[in-house]
Amino acid sequence: MTAVVVSDTSDRPTELGSGGVAMPAAAPDGRPSGEPARTEPAPSALRVASTMLLLLSFVVLIFATYIGAFSSLHHARAQYTSYANFRKELAQATAPVGPTRPDDPSKLLAQGTAVAVLSIPRIDLREVVFEGTTGSILQNGPGHLRNTPMPGQSGVSVIMGRATTYGGPFGQLSTLNPGDTFTVTTGQGVSTFRVLGVRRGGDPFPPPVAAGGGRLTLTTADGSPLLPSGVLRVDADLTSPALPTPPMPLTRRDLSTAELALGTDQFAWMQLVLWGQALVAAAVLLAVARLHWGRWQVWTVSVPVLVFFCVGTADQIARLLPNLM
Template sequence: MSAPVVLPADGPAAPPRVDVLASGPAEPPRRGPRVVPPGVQVFTTAITILSVTLLGFGAYMAFVSRLHHDRAQFVSYANFRKDLAQGTAPTGQTQPEDPSKLLELGTPVAVLDIPQLHRKEVVFEGTTGEVMEKGPGHRRDTPLPGQPGASVIMGKATTYGGPFKDLSALVPGDEFTVTTGQGEHRFKVLDVRHGGMPQPPPPAAGTGRLVLTTAYGGMFAPTDALRVDADLISEVKPAPRQVFKASQLMPSEQVMAIDRGVWFPLVFIGEALLLAVGLLSAARVYWGTWQTWIVAVPVVGFLGLATADQVSRLLPNLI
């Protein structure tokens, strides 16, 4: 038989008293700062930099390219005025000081002044996209404006200032001038045409005509070329012997052509841009955000502008 259990005289021990109102609700356990894996940081930084670069390309085409055009026009106008004053401005397809050599691409050859459009543009030799970044280009296999035959000047409609963007606003009867090494020449608009509209009869022997050409249709997806035909109404100037023929034009000088020669520099600069993005993304993890961005802005900015300039030459030369 088991022994009886004897309790203390004052009863069983009371449990400890917990003052709930005094202590309040229990605090949840604190967590440390969230640690993002380095690989995720590198990836997100790279995506951010590439996104900013793409936005920069759009800004370049819309705004910065115009500054490129305006600066080239300012410098070239001053230089061409000096050539006119000294009598050394080109009057044909060859260099004035050495008739055995063709004019270099991008040489200023004329100043086109269209008061109806409030446009005064230096015209350069050649119609590649690179040349027309500076302004309208003279097609090399045609005579200069003011000489017998049909001269052709091509210009961009959207990018790099869009010097020919309002060309469709001209109407038959409008007059404008072109200044070359042979003086000032006056032209009267004959018609404005695009698509399947009929061409005017060719100019009569011993007379001159100028055809202004640009893109027609959507801003970055033109459907055709727009042409303004204008007859020379001032004195016809003699033309030097034509030594450069249409068959010698490069494919990139044709209407709505692209410059396929930019692929090599574009790939080289693009690789440099991707390498810079990768290195800067890794540097952010081990170096710090602000320190990385201070270095990233000028480096990526330079490479981004160089890439945008090359990519723009893959667009049709009249855009």
């Protein structure tokens, strides 16, 4: 049998296979010359690093979304449950009426306890007010400054609230006008207030409170959202009879800096470190899992895990931000 040689116009050499049929010569790496080169997989360390970077970018996105939008869900839930419980306390006459516990006057009222309901029809606001003004308490709603009398009692009472984050319940205070009225309900009854005006840093103070009279100052952040530049206050005089005022055992020195206007809670650093470590550990484990699982399997597991740790971390970071923001 005569061998038939098929000419190849390319520069690649040919080989004769069985039966004398010409076959393409093998490439230097052992693959057939007509087969495209195989891409080597990326090194494991590079894949882990790229996956971690992607996961951490996802974490930052979740944090920004939570603080900017979904923190209001935290506030709404706290208000819903607290309002139901406080109504029950009002009906049973067990709601607190002073800085000490109703069942044990020798002990201070626990911070975070519901003490009043603030209703301002002009801005469609109805909020449960809690004892204390730290950032973590103001996540749930407005807070009563502990060294001031309860709203409706003699003297000047102060209630603080957030302007933007966690529902921003006091975000519309600047729209109140002199003469607007609102009410505050406490364990002693309903008190009515009339707005004197809105003041910012550098504005003159209102006239002193009349002897035996009461005043309520609503306080929040002033300036651009998430970038407070000062403090905004709304002063309102009590127009209903002043309620009995129990002794005040607290002074300005008994308050921490976290309870003052635009204060930050430095005790949140420890919990933030713990939550941050857990978040980074979860990101590392999920990045390593990418070496053994498919992309979609990793994301299916990582989304709920990262959302959980992001929400916990965001709550701690919020405590380090100004409490009126």
